[in-house]
Amino acid sequence: MDVSCAFPTALSSPDDIALAESLGYARAWVYDTPQQSPDVWMTLALAAERTERIGIGPGVLIPSLRHPMVNAAATATLVDLAPGRVAVAFGTGFTGRRAMGYGAITWKFMDAYIRAYRDLLRGEVVEWEGTRMQMLHPDGHAPARPVEVPILVGALGPKGHAVARELGDGLYATLQVPDFLGEYSWVPYLLWGTVLDESEGADSAHAREAAGPGWALAYHGAYEFGGPDAVRGLPGGDAWMDVVESAPEGERHLAVHSGHCVELNKADEAAWAAGGHAMLRDATITGTGDEVKRRLDQLGEQGVTEVVFQPCGSDTRRELERFLEAATSS
Template sequence: MTRFSLRVNNDLDLPTLTGLAVAAEDAGIDQLWVSNDLMMRSAPALLGALFQKTSRIELGIGIMNPFSVHPAELAMTAATLAEMSGGRFNLGLAAGSGEFLSWVGIDQQKPLTATREALRAIRALLAGERPVDVEGAGAGWTRDAYLRLDPVHVPIYIGAMSPKMLEFAGAEADGVLALLFPPEHFETASALVATGAESAGRTLADVDMPACVWLALDDDREKADRALALKLAYYGGAFSPYLLARAGLETADFQPALDALRDGDEERAIASITPQMLSLGISGDPETVIRRCRRLQELGATHLSFGPPLGPDPVGAIELLGQSVLPELRRSA
């Protein structure tokens, strides 16, 4: 059975986010992830409110990092949200954006090491153990460093894009959030996760690996394509050259769109996004989206995760997902 999740940004206000969460639960979505990008709304605070408005859907923070928040506080947050939600909380953990961290004077040193140490320390704390007793949990812990709470299991997903981080996620994490540009990069990313899992005596089946893609869905295919094109105009130039090369693109291809945005001309920016660039995400009417998602299922994806913009009308897109897309994808799984 294929699982489904949504990913949204923490720039949304609580009423808007609540509407999306309720629509996602009604549509049969399994998980909703809220980002915790620096200098926007606090994802832990948002989730505390969303748990009061939902009853079934899992909610996660995707992601938090051990540079701006100490692993001890990450464990405290995870334990508290798990307690509040009756076990519906998932923690996304990664090194974070080096650019964002530089805004507040944080130098992101050894991101893989810091993420690994944080995962081991957080897992120990949640289990009622002491990080000082766990190999590779980092330095500086004393025997007084333990949670004064009952042990709790919180699934920890690693946000990963680089080969080494993907392998680490396969070896130690409960799941991995790997943004895929293009979506068909799932085949390469999942192979790296599988390699990491095998090195630790596990298999890929032991790791929840959503195929994380950008989605824009609408009955009007042109409107959906425009929504995704605008997203790509803003962010396409920031993708890693490694990922762009997978789609036969390079950073310079997005320069016309960026120039148009600087001139305040969104229409020209949208027109600058070619069909090849548009293939970095999934967009269109239900039939088009189903066809592209089935390809991911054929590549082995058992969990599809859809990120913003979702469509020109995000709530409408979620409802359309539940009515027209998910039933077909469940039948073809």
């Protein structure tokens, strides 16, 4: 498997991606989460100028956040800055939409959007929102069409699988391993966790900082897809729900998604303190180097072709180095 990394887009991301390249990571993905991040395309452009080899791209773009022409033009710009290194992944929107109070987009909309975006990059005339349009960029304004870029689709269920199979060059997966994963030749799998020292417990300060934000996704996901009862069934879930339900009903999504993939929010801290940290190893890829390696090998056996590790905490270099060492050990 290739070993790649991901970052919740931050002002430090261009330098973090340059660091990842120097360490030997294959690709770096950054998130499209405008409610907590700087612009994903600006960040990738800066990363392109600071690197020479590493693959880069948004993982995942949320179609409703931009007109397909805007994403097509941005993609073409990045391809010119980093030829042969760009891939683009699309998703229906977890925190990228839910943190602003919206639900996920429909797969019907995703299908239409990817078709329009792809055909624009090919130089074709497309119809969108009742009118016909085309990339009209003259020389010096964008690469000549067609602009070739791999497209991946983040999907977990049958509707997403159908779109990914027809329109995508691969499947971008996270949180779950769908049973259709083996049908794809390119499968990046986004994961969180940390490499522990031999005697380090899963409740250590380091484990909390470095793996806690990934662990918290178990509560965020349970709430969004299963509701309060699903959260209360988790260790520390009652404490987590008490914090979320103390917020005004129309603003609870803010309490849920604050700090997403970066740090523990108040609800996450309450769940951790109430014993939720007991499921850290199950909710993330956390353990000693040997244990992490075994978990990654299992993902490879299930069809994952690229593990995508998102480091958390204050020591990005340490997390990237330790994970890469574990992932590439024999």
